[in-house]
Amino acid sequence: MRRFLDTRLARVTKAEAPRELVEARRRSLLRGRSAFGALLRQRRQLLGDSPAFSVALQLGEMAAARLAGIPDTQELRESDEALLARDHAGVEGVFEARLSRLVRQYCDGRELDPANASSAEFLAAYVAGAASG
Numbered sequence: 001m002r003r004f005l006d007t008r009l010a011r012v013t014k015a016e017a018p019r020e021l022v023e024a025r026r027r028s029l030l031r032g033r034s035a036f037g038a039l040l041r042q043r044r045q046l047l048g049d050s051p052a053f054s055v056a057l058q059l060g061e062m063a064a065a066r067l068a069g070i071p072d073t074q075e076l077r078e079s080d081e082a083l084l085a086r087d088h089a090g091v092e093g094v095f096e097a098r099l100s101r102l103v104r105q106y107c108d109g110r111e112l113d114p115a116n117a118s119s120a121e122f123l124a125a126y127v128a129g130a131a132s133g
Contacts, residue, residue: 024080033063050114103127
């Protein structure tokens with residue numbers, strides 16, 4: 001699943017689009033990775049260490065460093081949000097449905113395999129853990 005999402009993301013970001021939209025997508029990806037890394041750091045003891053976990057944390061740290069170099073102001077975030085609102089409408093619903101399905105599985109007892117987990121699986125396990133206590 002991870003390879004499919006990475007390939008799809010690469011295809012979307014390389015698609016012909018105005019430079020400002022491409023940059024907004026890039027900053028949005030950095031914000032997401034940075035936020036995800038922060039969530040993982042909070043749950044490090046619960047999720048355990050593994051190569052996949054370490055890579056996800058490293059991506060988050062690199063993204064946070066790049067965002068700090070921009071600088072990522074509130075005005076820039078609002079501008080990016082406005083640009084991205086028209087870009088791939090409806091994708092949030094697909095993401096939410098898939099994440100909800102994974103969260104339910106973890107709430108129902110699915111075990112996280114930290115050595116092979118995708119970012120989506122780490123996020124779902126985190127959300128399921130937050131939901132259960």
